Amino acid sequence: IAWSEEAGWHDAQVKPYGPLILDPAAAVLHYAQEIFEGLKAYRWADGSVWTFRPEANAERLQRSARRLALPELPESAFIAAIKRLVEIDKEWVPSAPETSLYLRPFMIASEAFLGVRPAHGVDFHVIASPAGAYFPGGIKPVSIWLSEDWSRAGRGGMGAAKTGGNYASSLLPQAEAYEQGCQQVLFLDSEERTWVEELGGMNVFFVYADGRVVTPALGTILEGITRSSVIRLLEERGHVVEERRFDIAEWRRGVESGDIVEAFACGTAAVITPIGRLKARDWEIGAPDAEPGALTMSLREELTDVQYGRRPDHHGWMTRLA
Template identity: 65%
Template sequence: MTSALQFTQNLTATPTSAQRRAEILADPGFGKHFTDHMVTATWTPDAGWHDAGIVPYGPIALDPAAAVLHYAQEIFEGLKAYRHADGTVWAFRPEANGERLARSAKRLALPALPVEDFLASIDLLVRTDLDWVPSGGEQSLYLRPFMFASEAFLGVRPAHEIKYLVIASPVGSYFSGGIKPVSIWLSSNYTRAALGGTGAAKCGGNYAASLAAQLEAAAHGCDQVCFLDAVERKWVEELGGMNLYFVHADGRLVTPELTGTILEGVTRSSILTLAKELDLDVEERRVDIDEWRRGVEDGRITEVFACGTAAVITPVGRLVWDGGEVASPVTTADGVGEVTGRLRQALVDIQYGRRADTHGWLRRLA
């Protein structure tokens, strides 16, 4: 695929010094530091996508009447660039992110960016800021493409001017404490999405809607929050930003099916494929919250884990709700179950080039 967009270059005159960059890469954290450049493009009804280029990273000038500030017409993506042992840099399934961005755009009445232009924007930013891609451990360069309504207009309609940007941030582990079981608060007061809503789109409103429940989770000593469906309040959907999987004692791996209210995660999809290669029987179906609680209590469910681009695969230790809790019966020293560990290792080994990519998931960037 060849990009139709022609990207101009306006590189920064004051790049980050090698010494300062080394200090950042030694302990990047997650989403705290950003590379020297960003990609930008504009869409209008008459010209389509145009004015594409790479420019110095910096603040965005917005009119106070910009539609995104009033009506939240925006979407985003998240993916990573990985440096392999030989120094080459690769992205993991970026085409899937580009396709999901297009689906999100349709739901939010935004113009779709062709996948080939999405890929070109990723390629350009990583190659320009190649020295920012860390190496060692499970560090990577997190890429954040996003699109928003920039037109200054207070009428309620799809905007006639849209901005697309890509920024990048070197990152370590999503959870500062490393890989360890997380505790989950079961939200009974809030829901994340409803049928016909934006649950299957990757838009900021879904995440904003989860924050009050996240505060509630923190108040109960939990790391993350789990949402149930908005109608019956019994079907497990997802966490604030991750999909869920349940390992059963009889060898089945179960994940909530996509009903239109759950985000179709790239990591979630990859696990479905890898699990079959590990001889697990995979089921995508609705999961009753009582199945989770009772399954853990009686041993039918032996492991629970969450997954997403940022966190990769993270074991779930406790499920807490108003009036009770259950703990996953994992007895290993690190709290990572056998199946969870195998799937996680298989996934990161592909991402970092330590295992053959038999699915064509990797795209070389540099």
């Protein structure tokens, strides 16, 4: 779907997958004026295809658009685009357990010019790719590397937007995590380097022995759709959920004293994954082969059951696509 100042959103088209034609002076290539989303289409046992909370993705895309000075795409156009693509690609939605068709909507500034200003010509696209099970051999806790040198986003920056620049800034710390034998990087706030923010692509939760659950407050982090769904499920189960600043020292002390009994990460790709070990430059807590926590695993089961149509969707979270 194209956008121009004069015509607004217009010219929705379905095209065979292939390279995009972009002018070498297209604003997106120079100033990174782009945003994206990530969601999945799930095949249910009866063959129908569904997605999870697409209105929330549409709304987050609109918030990202405002931050990146891009035009807002109406929710109805966002959902219609996804539906159209999935209807056409229906046979690409896999049916093996825990697999899906990953959907990647994105918006780019395609106008060609070399000054620094918001573009007047923009395009919105959706592409799709089948995704295998995140944990094909059973759930394994992740090991996390604490990035002490780098931040992902700062106050007043773009941390709450889903935009490529945030991921560009996470590539080097993520590569360091791999070098350290970890699968994910953990970011702290950029000012005091004390407050836990999020992983490269997931939000984090901490479970206390008394049943309280803490997750970092919104602001500089991405407002995960899995995160808000998990908060809802926890509250329904009677847990007190504290969205607040969370000191990295509180995590370390909490694990050492036994007050924190589980930590998990969540996002569309991995749904909910136990955190086994946190490794910093001079210390570490947990173990890579730690047993996944009971609450972590039961939340994972509840959420994946709803997504795959194995239990009733009391929240109206699922939308049928095909």
